[in-house]
Amino acid sequence: MSPRWNPNPDVRTGRHVVYNLHVHLVFVTKYRRKAFTNEMLTRCEEIMQEVCADFEADLKQFNGEEDHVHLLVHYPPKVQLSKLVNSLKGVSARLLRKEYDAHVRRYQWGGHFWSGSYFAGSCGGAPLTVVKQYIENQKRPVG
Template identity: 90%
Template sequence: MSPRWNPNPDVRTGRHVVYNLRVHLVFVTKYRRKAMTDAMLTRCEEIMREVCESFEAELKEFNGEEDHVHLLVHYPPKVQLSKLVNSLKGVSARLLRKEFDTHVRRYLWGGHFWSGSYFAGSCGGAPLTVVRQYIDNQQHPEG
């Protein structure tokens, strides 16, 4: 790295890449059932933090309500986002159903915990208008 460069802890480096990838994920319980308790949310965060670490990603923020959770994940470019999501949902569903079985069975059945769908939104960095303007202002070489 150039000595002129001020290190930003959010900008990570790999062997051939410099990156800052963040995604906002939202997972909703099956049928939007209000199945989550405070203890379950706390455990869900622990589980999801461990899953992220196994992908060399970092769970920056986590919170939720009775029927959904929000995650902010900082992840490397080698991670396929759909695989990360499948692992986050699969591992958390399995462990939450196992550890909170009696409670979960009152709300959810058939082996399901999360809805099959999810929200993923890229976030962080400059607003799109600034990025567009930066790209538009690049100087083409003469000739």
């Protein structure tokens, strides 16, 4: 590697791939019940960091309020987002219910901690207009 090149730590390489994939995830509690305390959010972040590590992903940012959490995850292309999300929600629900049982039972019942839906948005890199323009301006061979 050239000493002039300052590598971007977010750009990773695999055997046949160079990637920089980030996703913004939002999970909402079932019926938007205000089940989270500050202590529970701290524990939820720890749990989600461990789950991400199992997927060879990094939890770059985490925060939340009483009824939802936001995550910024840097993940490899081999990871199926739906499987990562299922694991994040499943493991965190199971452990939070187990560790904060009395508190959670006051707000949640029926076996569900999270809403069945979630938000996933890709993020990072150039804006779509710039990427579209770059692709549009490629020098296509004539003939």
